[in-house]
Amino acid sequence: MADSFGATSTTDEVLAGVNLRGKRVLVTGVSAGLGVETARALAAHGAQVVGAARDLAKAEAATAPVRADAANGGGIELVELDLASLASVRAAADRLLDSGKPFDLVIANAGVMATPFGHTIDGFETQIGTNHIGHFVLVNRIAPLIASGGRLVNLASSGHRYADVDLDGPNFERTPYDPRVAYGRSKTANILFAVEFDRRHRERGVRATAVHPGGIQTELGRHVGEETLNAMLASINADLAKLGEPPFQWKTIPQGAATSVWAGAVARADEVGGRYCENCHVTTLITDGVITPVSEGVRPYALDPERAKALWAKTEAWVGESF
Template identity: 75%
Template sequence: MTNVFGATSTTEEVLSGIDLSGKRVLVTGVSAGLGVETARALVAHGAKVVGAARDLAKAEGATAIVRAETANGGSLDLIALDLASLASVRACADALLADGRLFDVVIANAGVMAAPFGHTADGFETQFGTNHLGHFTFVNRIASLIAPGGRLVNLASSGHRFADVDLEDPNFEHTAYDPWIAYGRSKTANILFAVEFDRRHMARGVRATAVHPGGIRTELTRHLGDGALEAMVDKVNEELAAQGKSPFELKSIPQGAATSVWAGFVAAADEVGGLYCDNCQVATVTENPASRISEGVRAYALDAERAKALWNKSEEMIDERF
């Protein structure tokens, strides 16, 4: 298909003229930022959205705007899901399985970034445990609820450039902890999970993709100190200026959520399946180390054998097979 969208496209521009009536969508992380905007855009175009959040009271308040903009039969229901607790993950999945209704698209949006060293309820390093293992367990448990022709969209990040996954020491038991390396590992894992999920489910018409929303000021930056985000942008722009390139600009939240809805509902399934997207298009593979925040995807994040190895390691860590 011809791509007419880019870095500045918004959710409304991407979904212009698209009626999602009859579509059922699951979005994790609907208590702030991209999750709320994704849900808002979908219900405004008629989709029935199930929004998952750790703090339901917070999500209720944050999604008032979502309910205010429902149209064409669109709706929003909330469910409790704490990705840092496998007990919560399994309970939420069990409830959805008992309900039995299918989803057309699952958008694994929730996550944490650059968190201080810590562990989930099950003893996993916080970022790998929350961003990857929580979603890995949850999505695989409800995989049968993704309808034939449906899709999984994993929210990844250009931050995957900070690090490949470490299958020997995923919990930093023998490695000095760095919050950005940990974030990079978890985001690479999000991409590799999409690669292997796509391979396993494409025969029944279900495809998976990973997306980078762009640099955005949301609650995801809550672990950064005052001025830290601005300092990062300044450093990146120094690098870009040295390369003779245009400066990097933060996106608005509607611009950030655009690639998620584009990959889920607009792009052709065969165009995005098993791949990584940014700026409402499929990203190119690049090994340019000059700037770790610019567009493109590292080859290691799309490596099929690496994806299989991560899947096996993840099953071992959570003691569950899919």
């Protein structure tokens, strides 16, 4: 049963008995980690996966397990996509639109974390530009391809608790750069984007949600040094000990990808639409109390519908395109 899934559930456990034959799914970021596992699990249950990646040669090698495990008519094809370049994003969207083939599910999985200060090709701070703005343009451009009954799943993070979005200074024009704050802003944006996309498309039967995969050791953390990581883990475990909780444990990649496939292919649409999910369930709001970096819960500002509308309007202005 769906309500029996939790933090340790894997993709294969979540999809047990689920037949995705005839379904078409777009997954961004299929050159490593969660993206590869997400694509593998979906193709193994019959889905035709379109995998998007910046480095097609790397993605071709990384997705060998997807092709090996594909069954019941499932498979994968690749499309080039650099989320840090709006020219690349628009070109990828045009290719998908030209094919005219609908999608039943879009999983915006790709992203970067805690990068040094820098900018995308279009001049946006790297993390907001890649994680939010690139996906915003891609998903909105291909929105007509998402069939009624389809879903959008945005990969967010508990890192959204680091910061709300800054609608007036997205590129750190007004504050010193902090990689964790930049990541937090981008992940809050991912959630708010799902909230507003859901509001705009639910009348035609398309729903959107945001998910936190949990703590997993993947390439996403390549910019976090070992010393910083060890200090972070020590602090987390100290907080957990005070609460009488066991030490933190990393999720495996199949456990980390489970919430994405649960929200996209297993959970009821009305259950997850416009919501934030983790550990294979819809999570709760957190406003006070003792909160560790690994506690469950979502900050109210990340689900604020007015904030979501404002971010949508600002992002349209930033990219010079209305949807």
